[in-house]
């Protein structure tokens with residue numbers, strides 16, 4: 050069986066309208082016409098548009114999609130399509146233990162299986178919370194039927210005592226105040242809840258806003274929709290327009306492979322720096338690229354993104370939240386500032402059917418305090434550095450959150466030599482961080498290991514470790530931290546993270562011991578343990594791969610199949626499956 054669109058037919062017609070096989074056609078038809086659809090519409094030759102529903106009570110960041118569904122379906126029907134909503138495996142960033150990252154590849158798998166195995170011609174991807182956006186884009190790339198992303202949008206701005214209260218950022222700040230004894234438990238909880246005032250995903254430039262800006266920058270959504278706050282009327286309208294547009298895309302056969310080109314990924318990297326995007330963007334973007342058959346590496350983030358300025362004044366790198374970003378023009382305004390500076394590939398095709406340049410031309414910043422002009426940025430050279438050394442082959446550092454205080458306190462000519470204190474995971478960290486015998490002071494770098502994809506499992510957002518209470522009391526808000534896990538996109542901590550390979554598979558981090566001297570050199574892009582070669586080799590020889598305990602079958606499958614964060618944390622075997630909609634499944 051070949052490419053069904055090449056015959057002028059939609060793939061769903063092989064289920065519902067296949068004269069060569071009346072028996073199977075009847076079997077498919079009778080059940081789908083029993084409630085929601087009529088036989089006539091299923092046999093009308095109109096495209097069937099799947100809507101991948103990520104929202105539910107379990108997944109509150111995406112629950113807005115439950116309410117957007119009417120508008121998506123109305124748009125699809127008005128444009129002559131037949132909508133079919135279906136659930137995908139839920140992901141809630143903050144609710145899923147041991148970590149939501151474990152489930153990104155599971156949601157990816159579930160989407161691939163649904164899109165491949167059911168009569169779906171094109172799909173609306175309802176995105177939002179951190180992992181849902183990359184998971185669905187990865188799945189759409191593997192299957193390669195026409196696909197469009199619709200973000201649920203950020204929550205309204207939170208407020209606490211007259212100040213903006215941002216998702217994540219408010220909790221990191223408040224737990225420091227709690228540790229310092231400046232607020233009590235009750236105020237801590239009230240402050241946390243103030244940052245979450247409505248439906249929607251995180252209102253800071255955390256991983257959710259980052260990944261949806263990236264989906265738009267890649268060209269996988271309609272322009273201008275990523276930043277619309279969830280409760281706004283414009284969000285309902287974007288849902289309707291997205292529904293209309295995906296039907297046209299089905300007829301045009303405009304597929305992810307037409308949009309997810311090398312140029313699109315380079316655009317996304319540039320946009321990621323300009324918005325102050327999350328350190329989770331590199332693994333997710335590399336994963337999307339690999340499933341799309343595009344060769345992208347973490348190093349590309351430094352090559353294309355490091356010298357880009359930070360334009361968006363949004364927490365955690367800046368001051369504002371999602372409502373201001375939207376009113377200032379959102380992603381198109383940022384992209385137009387970058388386009389005028391010659392930093393974008395203007396000719397990249399997008400879901401709108403127009404190029405990047407055609408989508409954004411003339412749409413500049415509407416509030417230059419929130420979205421800065423290219424030549425008056427928040428910060429120059431605001432991208433990620435990719436470090437290497439004897440502790441790892443690569444790790445990532447987000448430079449846009451390194452405060453002046455941090456630079457002055459720790460860096461001498463870009464270098465910092467310090468004593469390592471090593472934790473074996475978050476439980477060990479919580480247990481021992483205030484242990485005075487560790488001797489943690491401002492000449493210390495905190496390390497955490499066994500928290501990568503295989504180790505945790507799933508890679509945990511724990512590298513942004515808070516200093517001990519005694520150090521906080523001295524006014525030191527951050528110590529440098531290093532780990533083989535990730536950190537929250539809402540954290541302002543200048544961590545070195547996503548270290549690849551991780552400790553449990555034998556990365557150099559596994560050999561480090563508390564008390565070792567380490568040297569961070571930002572100019573050279575290195576972090577090294579200053580340990581004699583012979584001693585390092587002896588530790589390597591003595592190292593044994595740890596026994597890992599799985600708590601669920603998926604944890605075991607995941608650990609056996611997952612790659613490293615530097616390569617996207619993909620289900621490695623899945624990257625060999627490319628554009629699988631070219632072949633129909635068996636009847």
Ligand code: FES
Pocket residue numbers: 110141142143177178179216250251255257
């Ligand atoms: Fe879901 Fe931030 S926790 S978007």
Ligand code: MG
Pocket residue numbers: 142179256510536537538
């Ligand atoms: Mg997160």
